[in-house]
Amino acid sequence: MVKQSSAYIDKDQILHDMISSNRWGTYFGVSQKVLDQVWDSLTAPEGNSVTYISMEIAADRDAFHPIKSRLLDLDISGSTNPLIDQFVKDFLHGLEKIPNYGGGLGVLAGDTLKSFADCRIPVVAVSLLYRHGYFSQMVDSRIGQISWSSEWEPEKTPSIYALHQADDPQSELRIEVPFYDEHDRATSACARLWMKMEVNNQLNYFVPHILLDFHTEESPQWIRDAAKNLYDSSSEKTKIIQRRMLGAGVIPAMKALGITSRTIHLNEQHGVAVILDQILDRLQQKYGEDYTQRATDQDIFAAAEEVAQNIVFTIHTPVKAGHDRFDKNLYRKFIHSFYHRILDLLAEDRDNHNNFNFTSLAMRINRTTNAVSRLHKEVTKKQFPEFAEKISAITNGVHHLTWISDAKAELFDSCSEFENWRQDPSVFKHGASLLDNKRFRAFLESAWKKDNFKLITYVNEMLATHRTMMQETWIDPPNYLSNLDIRDARLQPDTLTIGFARRFSTYKRADLIFEDIEELLKLVIANNWPVNFIFAGKAHPADEPGKALIKMVIDVQEELYRKSNGLAKLVFIPGYDMAIAKMMVAGVHCWLNSPKRPLEASGTSGMKSALNGVPNVSIMDGWWGEGYHEGATGWKFGYEDPVNLDTLSENRAELLYAEDSASFYGIFAEIIDNFYNPEKFCTFIDKAIMNIALNSPRFNTHRMAAEYLSRYNLDLAGPLANKMAKLKDNYDSDHK
Numbered sequence: 001m002v003k004q005s006s007a008y009i010d011k012d013q014i015l016h017d018m019i020s021s022n023r024w025g026t027y028f029g030v031s032q033k034v035l036d037q038v039w040d041s042l043t044a045p046e047g048n049s050v051t052y053i054s055m056e057i058a059a060d061r062d063a064f065h066p067i068k069s070r071l072l073d074l075d076i077s078g079s080t081n082p083l084i085d086q087f088v089k090d091f092l093h094g095l096e097k098i099p100n101y102g103g104g105l106g107v108l109a110g111d112t113l114k115s116f117a118d119c120r121i122p123v124v125a126v127s128l129l130y131r132h133g134y135f136s137q138m139v140d141s142r143i144g145q146i147s148w149s150s151e152w153e154p155e156k157t158p159s160i161y162a163l164h165q166a167d168d169p170q171s172e173l174r175i176e177v178p179f180y181d182e183h184d185r186a187t188s189a190c191a192r193l194w195m196k197m198e199v200n201n202q203l204n205y206f207v208p209h210i211l212l213d214f215h216t217e218e219s220p221q222w223i224r225d226a227a228k229n230l231y232d233s234s235s236e237k238t239k240i241i242q243r244r245m246l247g248a249g250v251i252p253a254m255k256a257l258g259i260t261s262r263t264i265h266l267n268e269q270h271g272v273a274v275i276l277d278q279i280l281d282r283l284q285q286k287y288g289e290d291y292t293q294r295a296t297d298q299d300i301f302a303a304a305e306e307v308a309q310n311i312v313f314t315i316h317t318p319v320k321a322g323h324d325r326f327d328k329n330l331y332r333k334f335i336h337s338f339y340h341r342i343l344d345l346l347a348e349d350r351d352n353h354n355n356f357n358f359t360s361l362a363m364r365i366n367r368t369t370n371a372v373s374r375l376h377k378e379v380t381k382k383q384f385p386e387f388a389e390k391i392s393a394i395t396n397g398v399h400h401l402t403w404i405s406d407a408k409a410e411l412f413d414s415c416s417e418f419e420n421w422r423q424d425p426s427v428f429k430h431g432a433s434l435l436d437n438k439r440f441r442a443f444l445e446s447a448w449k450k451d452n453f454k455l456i457t458y459v460n461e462m463l464a465t466h467r468t469m470m471q472e473t474w475i476d477p478p479n480y481l482s483n484l485d486i487r488d489a490r491l492q493p494d495t496l497t498i499g500f501a502r503r504f505s506t507y508k509r510a511d512l513i514f515e516d517i518e519e520l521l522k523l524v525i526a527n528n529w530p531v532n533f534i535f536a537g538k539a540h541p542a543d544e545p546g547k548a549l550i551k552m553v554i555d556v557q558e559e560l561y562r563k564s565n566g567l568a569k570l571v572f573i574p575g576y577d578m579a580i581a582k583m584m585v586a587g588v589h590c591w592l593n594s595p596k597r598p599l600e601a602s603g604t605s606g607m608k609s610a611l612n613g614v615p616n617v618s619i620m621d622g623w624w625g626e627g628y629h630e631g632a633t634g635w636k637f638g639y640e641d642p643v644n645l646d647t648l649s650e651n652r653a654e655l656l657y658a659e660d661s662a663s664f665y666g667i668f669a670e671i672i673d674n675f676y677n678p679e680k681f682c683t684f685i686d687k688a689i690m691n692i693a694l695n696s697p698r699f700n701t702h703r704m705a706a707e708y709l710s711r712y713n714l715d716l717a718g719p720l721a722n723k724m725a726k727l728k729d730n731y732d733s734d735h736k
């Protein structure tokens with residue numbers, strides 16, 4: 001990324017400065033000084049740091065890989081020092097996909113950590129390591145989605161380190177996490193600790209991400225089974241165990257590494273069990289070992305009150321399935337009776353007294369709660385009126401260095417207006433001054449063409465591969481085009497291309513625009529205007545309605561193609577991941593989002609397209625309520641009235657298919673006309689530039705990190721505090 005002329009560089013010295021070690025391991029990417037600095041800040045007695053807890057954290061290296069980029073830039077392929085040589089080869093050729101995430105929540109968490117690292121904020125993250133990750137997706141045109149376990153080896157993934165015991169490289173660093181049965185008999189679950197380093201672009205800071213790996217010989221089989229797959233929902237029992245492994249693992253992991261963070265950030269409620277340990281700690285301090293006998297309900301409330309002072313909670317969804325509720329009797333089989341007593345006091349479920357409600361628990365035990373967009377804040381306040389006072393909004397962002405395509409990065413590098421954009425995405429606000437700059441407009445159009453060509457080429461190669469596969473295996477490829485003569489079956493570049501990719505879930509209504517195919521195709525047929533629709537996304541393997549949506553999208557391909565005489569081509573890319581997302585958001589001409597308002601709390605893929613200058617066409621839900629500027633950045637369609645608890649229904653009959661699709665067809669006519677009408681095409685370039693000018697400075701994780709900082713109460717050095725205050729000035733998510 002940082003281009004330097006290799007003639008003046010001492011490569012051995014550079015590599016030497018990329019090695020560091022401490023009591024738990026030896027690492028590659030940052031210098032000893034940086035490692036020591038980060039570690040000192042995380043272990044200092046004042047606790048002036050944050051522990052960030054998330055069920056999933058995504059950071060695939062094929063989307064962002066600063067260490068590999070540095071090696072490639074310097075043209076380094078090895079070293080005479082055997083240890084360094086091994087690291088270099090691993091980083092150049094090792095695994096890059098880390099299938100430890102399900103979707104938006106994980107990608108957001110990863111992007112957040114990357115921005116903390118860029119901004120040099122002392123944060124450590126904790127999540128679980130899933131030996132089989134999230135499932136892998138294959139799609140067959142007759143069956144729809146086929147899911148199977150991902151195979152993944154952390155041992156072969158560069159920048160993930162198995163930590164060893166302090167000063168003893170021969171033995172792995174482990175923690176024990178107690179589980180209990182209904183007679184309070186303890187069983188120990190044992191986890192190995194891994195560390196993944198989120199190293200920043202300049203390789204001068206990092207955020208350690210600690211992964212708890214319960215798949216150990218010492219753990220009982222039922223623990224090991226539950227540690228295999230992210231969001232294994234095969235039983236309520238497995239869900240309970242997974243949540244507990246995370247929440248109850250945090251404090252032991254922090255203790256094992258000497259981490260002292262005072263502030264704990266819960267990214268969703270999954271890890272909320274961490275507060276139970278903190279409450280126990282306080283009661284134990286007060287009463288000693290027989291605290292279970294002596295603590296009164298008042299003591300428990302008081303301890304909870306104290307613990308809450310250090311907790312920051314982010315809630316991510318108004319959708320019921322996203323809130324954890326567990327049957328009390330079942331939960332009791334895994335926890336001590338005293339935990340049960342605490343939960344009885346703090347985790348009440350209003351709707352069903354036989355349940356514990358962990359979203360309510362997380363809502364109650366924190367200093368501040370934030371929703372992930374302005375609209376989501378309103379909805380959350382209505383869902384939890386008793387906590388309305390402390391609910392604010394911090395609108396999500398995306399990590400701009402991860403999501404801006406190479407072609408767009410080159411474009412931004414060529415503009416003095418955007419100087420220093422890698423360090424400071426606020427500079428994109430100068431974009432508006434480029435609206436009339438002919439050179440910039442031409443360069444932008446050509447960057448867009450490059451990104452579109454890359455995506456279309458990828459799709460055409462995929463279709464060809466599927467065609468071969470069809471001849472050689474029992475798999476029926478997902479795309480109707482694979483069945484056609486190869487000349488007809490290719491997508492053409494520079495054809496209006498609409499992209500849609502996200503988790504398949506009923507409220508996201510992936511099939512909305514295909515509600516009335518004749519309406520959709522009116523202008524396509526009348527004007528002979530071709531159009532490509534490129535779709536991708538996974539449905540959770542247990543989500544039957546979500547999987548049915550994928551099948552519906554596959555099934556509509558032939559009808560679209562035939563009714564438009566081959567002008568409308570709909571392609572589904574299986575195996576959606578960060579690399580595919582990155583290619584899609586930059587390579588399409590419009591990014592579509594069609595959820596039922598207000599169920600999409602934020603949505604982030606549209607921000608990725610905005611950073612690349614690609615306009616969104618979206619329901620006024622989530623972030624788009626803030627990113628839409630009277631048509632300057634894209635299009636809106638569909639239901640827009642005020643939201644209330646009744647509008648949260650996910651019943652098919654109440655998903656407003658007829659109304660919202662009709663609204664889309666009107667907008668689509670305008671989009672396709674603007675794209676193909678030579679006099680009007682300039683409006684596309686206007687929208688591209690205004691996305692960069694209005695949305696890029698705001699919807700990035702640097703600004704978001706700056707807003708989170710204002711909730712953390714960290715004590716930062718003057719210059720850093722100033723820099724973060726400036727980033728925060730770009731936006732006030734919570735404006736009244």
Ligand SMILES: *Cc1c(COP(=O)(O)O)cnc(C)c1O
Nearest residue numbers: 103104502577578581603604605
């Ligand atoms: C960005 C991203 C998401 C989240 O997209 P939404 O628009 O928030 O649904 C999910 N999966 C992947 C792989 C992503 O890159």
